[in-house]
Amino acid sequence: MDPAAAASCHPGAKGEATHSVRGPLVQTEVTEDDKIINGEHVKTVVYKNYKIDRVYHSMEGPFSMRPVSFKHGSNDGAAWITSYHGEPVDHVTGQPAPEFMCHTLLSINVPERNDVKPYIATSQGQSKIEFPPGFAFRTNDKPPNLQLVGMVLNNNASRIGRTVDFRFTIHYLEQAAAEAKGVQPLEAFNVAANCVLGGGVDPNAFACEPAMAQSIKPDGNQVPHTRHWLVPPGRHTYTTDVTPDLPNFPGDKMIHYISMHVHPYAESLELRDKTLNRLVWKGKAQQAADPNDARILTTEHYSNSAGLPFVKGHRYQLIAVYNNRTDHKIDAMAVLWMFVADKKS
Numbered sequence: 001m002d003p004a005a006a007a008s009c010h011p012g013a014k015g016e017a018t019h020s021v022r023g024p025l026v027q028t029e030v031t032e033d034d035k036i037i038n039g040e041h042v043k044t045v046v047y048k049n050y051k052i053d054r055v056y057h058s059m060e061g062p063f064s065m066r067p068v069s070f071k072h073g074s075n076d077g078a079a080w081i082t083s084y085h086g087e088p089v090d091h092v093t094g095q096p097a098p099e100f101m102c103h104t105l106l107s108i109n110v111p112e113r114n115d116v117k118p119y120i121a122t123s124q125g126q127s128k129i130e131f132p133p134g135f136a137f138r139t140n141d142k143p144p145n146l147q148l149v150g151m152v153l154n155n156n157a158s159r160i161g162r163t164v165d166f167r168f169t170i171h172y173l174e175q176a177a178a179e180a181k182g183v184q185p186l187e188a189f190n191v192a193a194n195c196v197l198g199g200g201v202d203p204n205a206f207a208c209e210p211a212m213a214q215s216i217k218p219d220g221n222q223v224p225h226t227r228h229w230l231v232p233p234g235r236h237t238y239t240t241d242v243t244p245d246l247p248n249f250p251g252d253k254m255i256h257y258i259s260m261h262v263h264p265y266a267e268s269l270e271l272r273d274k275t276l277n278r279l280v281w282k283g284k285a286q287q288a289a290d291p292n293d294a295r296i297l298t299t300e301h302y303s304n305s306a307g308l309p310f311v312k313g314h315r316y317q318l319i320a321v322y323n324n325r326t327d328h329k330i331d332a333m334a335v336l337w338m339f340v341a342d343k344k345s
């Protein structure tokens with residue numbers, strides 16, 4: 001399998017890559033542990049010694065991708081993940097180094113489709129996903145297909161000559177414990193801003209200039225699309241009808257967790273129920289104050305046991321706002337990572 005394809009950062013709802021990498025795949029030293037702390041299974045993995053010697057824009061940085069398993073999963077490999085924390089840390093001090101975060105992923109290879117499907121992702125602005133009480137993401141995937149990915153970003157030239165590790169901490173329950181506690185399983189998918197490069201008009205997308213040639217994909221009508229585009233200076237709103245990319249669930253669902261993936265200079269990302277003309281959820285991104293410092297400080301997330309309705313058959317729209325405060329074009333993406341469960345009647 002082409003490692004570049006395998007490490008595609010942010011596949012769409014149907015599993016296709018939303019942007020592909022051109023960064024080098026590196027073999028790092030790895031330490032791993034899987035133990036019980038306060039009655040909970042805790043898996044830790046550290047990928048060590050990523051050398052950062054220059055600017056790496058989105059998807060250009062060195063990355064590692066290795067199989068992962070859960071020692072205390074059930075016989076069929078099932079592990080119920082209650083929280084996932086993935087972040088770069090300084091190799092020497094062990095302190096978080098969020099400025100070097102492109103993304104981390106818990107993902108699954110789908111060899112028969114030569115594809116990768118991310119389940120859980122963190123990126124600059126949020127390094128920890130903690131599902132609300134009573135909910136967990138259940139995976140019964142095993143190595144070699146279940147993988148952890150860590151990728152470096154360095155948008156700011158002044159911060160070169162550093163070494164970082166990627167540290168993953170995953171809390172999980174085994175099947176019997178999840179059943180005993182009545183934990184509800186979450187299903188993962190994502191919705192992404194999608195732009196059209198020309199050659200046709202797609203009412204679901206907006207027109208854009210692509211950020212990377214590698215991430216351009218033709219749609220069913222051979223119209224080139226990308227989910228990794230360039231934003232000119234100034235404030236811009238990008239609207240995508242994400243309905244065609246939604247999973248075909250058998251019925252209504254409830255959304256219990258949403259996290260954002262955006263690039264520096266993003267202002268907000270919102271999901272709207274177009275059928276009801278109603279806001280579902282809106283998250284904001286907080287940026288570094290200095291317009292020359294391309295860095296996200298925080299992104300908002302949604303986490304709630306009660307949940308938000310996700311209605312089968314409704315049309316959904318994603319609205320991304322970028323405020324490019326520089327004098328040059330910047331790269332952009334806009335993805336919402338969604339976790340849904342069956343609606344309890």
Ligand SMILES: [Cu+2]
Nearest residue numbers: 009058263333
């Ligand atoms: Cu991205």
